[in-house]
Amino acid sequence: MKITIISYDNWGLNNHLKIALEKNGHTVRHINFFDFKYKYPNFRSKLYNLILKIISRKNIKNIYYGxxxxxxxxxxxETQDVILTIKGEFIDPKSILEFKKYTKKSIAFFNDSISRCPRTKNVITCFDEVYSFEKEDCxxxxxxxxxxWIYxxxxxxxxxxxxxxNISSKDRRFTITEKIASSLKEKNINYKIIVFDKKNKTQISNVEFTSKQIPLVEVNDYLNNSEVLLDINRKHQKGLTFRVFESIGLEKKLITTNTDIINYDFYNPNNILVIDEQKPDIPLTFFNTDYEKIPExxxxxxxxxxWIKQVFY
Incomplete structure (x- = not known):
């Protein structure tokens, strides 16, 4: 098949999908619109975009990406057999509808909840088929x-x-991240928590800040050099992050704030510690037992x- 993947791939995770499809004999193009850098010509344009978003729910950046x-x-x-769009909520609906001129089938995958990103509702009807990692949205x-997926x-x-x-962007999870880091420090648990912050102002914290996007290869080195991975889910989101599947693939234990993980068939309390994000309690005994391999x-x-079989075939 001829396949085009369109995604906002800021961490490089979707490139694994391209490589896997090519190994299966498909011709694959990846359009990573994270690389498209839109700059407002002046402050007036930025203000206009803000007003536009409020009044008409349109976004100049999304139109630019499209x-x-x-x-x-x-x-x-060249007509594609499939165009797969990941993070389509960042593209204007009109452009997404035009994608259909260049493909036999237009598919979307959303790995964010609609309650967290309401604009997703504006584009889900623009695709032939829509997948989501959020059960409630489905x-x-x-x-x-x-x-x-596991990569x-x-x-x-x-x-x-x-x-x-743990590595994550600085967002509303940061307060929780700091609480967990403090708890780990108090118990003399050796950790590395990196927070990506574009502004990267000097901050006193129990975590490490970076203003540079860390390549996935380097992130994987950190993952490999760690006993346990930490996963902090976003507010209003129950879908499982890639950190969960990295832990499964690497056969490593996981600490997570996502309570919905107990409803999955791979859940094992020996391998996965679910903590309260407000009062994170990480018992030292969790580190004392070996990882129990999940049945193949x-x-x-x-x-x-x-994942490819389910979405493309």
Whole structure:
């Protein structure tokens, strides 16, 4: 098949999808609109965009992304069998509808909840088929449920530099991140928590800040050099993040604030510690037991190959 992936791939995770599809013999193009940098010409334009978003729910950036993507599709001038759009909520609906001129089938995957990103409602009807990792959204809006995927494999590195590792962007989760870091520090648990912050002002904190996007290869090094991975879910979101599937692929324990994880078939309290985000309690005993391998019949459901079979075939 001829496939085009359109995604806002700020961490480089969707490139694994491209590589896996190519290994299966497909011709794949990846349009990563994270690389499209829109700059407001002046302050007036920025103010106009703010007013536009409030009054008409339109966004100049989203229109810009859509126009740039359409330019590439026109230049390619070749009908695709499938166009898969990930993070389509960042593209204006008119452009998404135009994608259909260049493909036999237009599919979307959303790995954010609609309650957190209400603008998703404006675009879900623009696709032929829509998948989401949020169970409640699937029930409410008649979408197809699918999780993120496993792209990692068990680490051969037996010596670990850190007991706990997490990397995330600075957002509303930061207060929770700091609470967890303080709890880890109090218990002398060795950890590395990196927070990506564009402004990167000097801050006194128990976490490490960076203003530079860390390549996925480097992130994977940290993952491999850690005993336990830390996952902090966003407010109004129950869908499982990639951190969960990194832990499964690497066969590592997980600490998470996502209470819905107990409803998945791979949940094992020996491997997964669910903590209260307001009062995080991380018992030292969690580190004293070995990881219990998940049966392959279960873990195989969440592999990238299985994801491809469900979405593309």
């Amino acid at each position: 126009n740039e993507i359409l330019k590439i599709l026109r230049e390619n001038n 029930l409410k809006y008649n979408l197809k449920f699918i999780t993120n 990692t494999t068990p680490s051969t590195n037996k010596q670990k530099q850190y007991q706990v590792f 019949v279960v873990s195989n459901k969440y592999t990238l190959d299985q």
